[in-house]
Amino acid sequence: MIQEAHPALAPERRDRIRILVREEGVTRVEDLRKNLNVSVATIRRDLEILEEEGKVKRVHGGAVSMESRLEESVFDDKTNQASKQKKRIAEDAYSLVGHEESVFLDGGSTTLFMARLLQQRTDVTVVTNSLRAVQELSDSGPRVIFTGGELRRISQTMVGPLSSAVLEQIRVDKAFMGTMGFCLKNGISTTDPNEAYVKRQIAEHASQVILLADSSKAEKVSFARVSDWDQVDILISDHDLPKDFVKTLRKRGIKVRLL
Amino acid sequence: MIQEAHPALAPERRDRIRILVREEGVTRVEDLRKNLNVSVATIRRDLEILEEEGKVKRVHGGAVSMESRLEESVFDDKTNQASKQKKRIAEDAYSLVGHEESVFLDGGSTTLFMARLLQQRTDVTVVTNSLRAVQELSDSGPRVIFTGGELRRISQTMVGPLSSAVLEQIRVDKAFMGTMGFCLKNGISTTDPNEAYVKRQIAEHASQVILLADSSKAEKVSFARVSDWDQVDILISDHDLPKDFVKTLRKRGIKVRLL
DNA sequence: ATCAAAATCAATCTAAATCGATCAAAATGA
DNA sequence: TCATTTTGATCGATTTAGATTGATTTTGAT
Numbered sequence: 001m002i003q004e005a006h007p008a009l010a011p012e013r014r015d016r017i018r019i020l021v022r023e024e025g026v027t028r029v030e031d032l033r034k035n036l037n038v039s040v041a042t043i044r045r046d047l048e049i050l051e052e053e054g055k056v057k058r059v060h061g062g063a064v065s066m067e068s069r070l071e072e073s074v075f076d077d078k079t080n081q082a083s084k085q086k087k088r089i090a091e092d093a094y095s096l097v098g099h100e101e102s103v104f105l106d107g108g109s110t111t112l113f114m115a116r117l118l119q120q121r122t123d124v125t126v127v128t129n130s131l132r133a134v135q136e137l138s139d140s141g142p143r144v145i146f147t148g149g150e151l152r153r154i155s156q157t158m159v160g161p162l163s164s165a166v167l168e169q170i171r172v173d174k175a176f177m178g179t180m181g182f183c184l185k186n187g188i189s190t191t192d193p194n195e196a197y198v199k200r201q202i203a204e205h206a207s208q209v210i211l212l213a214d215s216s217k218a219e220k221v222s223f224a225r226v227s228d229w230d231q232v233d234i235l236i237s238d239h240d241l242p243k244d245f246v247k248t249l250r251k252r253g254i255k256v257r258l259l
Numbered sequence: 260m261i262q263e264a265h266p267a268l269a270p271e272r273r274d275r276i277r278i279l280v281r282e283e284g285v286t287r288v289e290d291l292r293k294n295l296n297v298s299v300a301t302i303r304r305d306l307e308i309l310e311e312e313g314k315v316k317r318v319h320g321g322a323v324s325m326e327s328r329l330e331e332s333v334f335d336d337k338t339n340q341a342s343k344q345k346k347r348i349a350e351d352a353y354s355l356v357g358h359e360e361s362v363f364l365d366g367g368s369t370t371l372f373m374a375r376l377l378q379q380r381t382d383v384t385v386v387t388n389s390l391r392a393v394q395e396l397s398d399s400g401p402r403v404i405f406t407g408g409e410l411r412r413i414s415q416t417m418v419g420p421l422s423s424a425v426l427e428q429i430r431v432d433k434a435f436m437g438t439m440g441f442c443l444k445n446g447i448s449t450t451d452p453n454e455a456y457v458k459r460q461i462a463e464h465a466s467q468v469i470l471l472a473d474s475s476k477a478e479k480v481s482f483a484r485v486s487d488w489d490q491v492d493i494l495i496s497d498h499d500l501p502k503d504f505v506k507t508l509r510k511r512g513i514k515v516r517l518l
Numbered sequence: 519a520t521c522a523a524a525a526t527c528a529a530t531c532t533a534a535a536t537c538g539a540t541c542a543a544a545a546t547g548a
Numbered sequence: 549t550c551a552t553t554t555t556g557a558t559c560g561a562t563t564t565a566g567a568t569t570g571a572t573t574t575t576g577a578t
Contacts, residue, residue, distance in 0.1 A: 010554075010555095025271070026271045028268055029536080029537095030536095038555075038556085039556050040536090040537090041557075042554085042555060044536095044537075045554090045555085059268060059269060060269060060535090060536065060562095060563060060564065061268050061269065061535080061537095061563095064268075064270055131393065134390065134410065135394070137410075138390060138410065138412065138415060139412070140412070143410075144410035145407070145408070145410070145421065146407050146408065146409075146410060146417055148404070148407030148422070148425040149404070149405065149407070149425075150402065150405075151393065151402075151403035151404070151405060153397065158405055161428075162404065165407075165425050165427075165428060166407035166421050166425060168424075169420075169421060169424060266565095269564075269565095288527095289526095297565075297566085298565065298567075299566095300528095300565070300566060301564085303527075303528080304564090319525090319527080319572095319573060319574070320525080320526065320527095320574085520577100520578085521576100521578080522576095522577090522578100523574105523575085523576085523577100524573100524574085524575075525573080525575085526571105526572080526573070526574080527570105527571080527573080528569105528570095528571080528572090529570090529571095530568085531566105531567085532567085532568105533564100533565090533566085533567105535562105535563085535564075535565090536564085537560105537561080537562065537563080538559105538561080538562090539561100540558085540559090541557090542555105542556085542558100543555080543556075543557095544553100544554080544555070545553080546551100546553070546554085547550105548550090548551085548552100
């Protein structure tokens, strides 16, 4: 086996693959092989792992990124474990929506599943800054209030100061929020400061804040800080969440629902 | 089997097909084949899959897009004379959009054609309260500012007091407005008072108001009054507009462009 | 309306690319 | 050193794409 001077460590290589795939949208195995100077077998093994992690979707000849953009496939991908988890969380969250309540729906795939469930309801009011959520509800369903603002294409959400203009004028019973990461020490965080700002503002205008996040987001910290745990009333996650993590949160008075 | 240097991955190719079909409204198999450099058999197989996914509808000789629900009614209908007229008007209106300008796009099918044209531009800012326009521009294109508000399902626009909260904070160089009816005596009118209110507000915040309306709307009066003619700077319509109608408007200082 | 020619389609088959499983070689860490 | 993990190579199995052929649909002329 011939190795180059600086053989990348496995996780490092996988991260490079993930980024390459994300940047291209889709990438073929052969291109990755040439790029990383390893055998196709290695690439395949890496892709297999990345698929389990929900980062990419494997297709014949290569892989499609599941991060950002083209992930219209979140719905299609029924086999994906991560996707199933999100769906379960969304269903549980939906069960919390009471009669004639008003709710806020954040961007992200978990809340998108919720939007789909809310299609059946006509007694509630849904406030959202997620373009996809609005699309789900644009034919029929509840009353829909959309926060305006500037379109952030990567997340398909509306952000920025103009969103605030609308948000300042409303209150909701329950805010269902997604997140990119949450940890005990630093609270909740996401990638974009503008989005973080919108989330923070919503949290302030909601009677109850419900965080939807599968365990893969645990102990991860993103660039933009959203809020501390004292803003959160309920966390809905899954059983892979570390026990002491759950314990600590409950001690702080946060209801934790594990699915 | 002969392969070229960079054969597109199957999902990538299908996505390109989906987009090509969406952009054209309807596309023939043969055109897709030439575009993508694959055999017709492959195109057919792809269309079969896209049809299962509900993205396109297959017809003899090609496929029709099922996305952007408007295709069904408006884009589809290439033979429809009214539709052609609207497209011409939209193209003329688009030619008025200068470099780095900010424009407002109203709801309605004519402005939707404009949205489609604006997809290519990245130097402008588009403000709109039309959900469909945002959908057109959600993948790529100019900066998009969406007015928030309550979703009015029938027109797929955002209306109500919350829209105002955003509109009050912005100004545009040009506002492109559709209408349900316009007549010399009563000015411009539309069906819904909420929408009329939004239009009025936009007109006040635009340096130039450009009315897009084919001649079928002439001398029609709808329920909700939008504004008088003195608000309008340019009218783009077609040659079927009565001559004295044009004359009177020009006398009042309104530029009239007939196509 | 009817028919025939042309175009398009669906089904089948073949070749090529890709994949998954397995095993051997290499690297890693105790 | 030896055990463990990681990587690379091989080979039969699977998937995909292109070509062919007969069936179906559309078109245009009567």
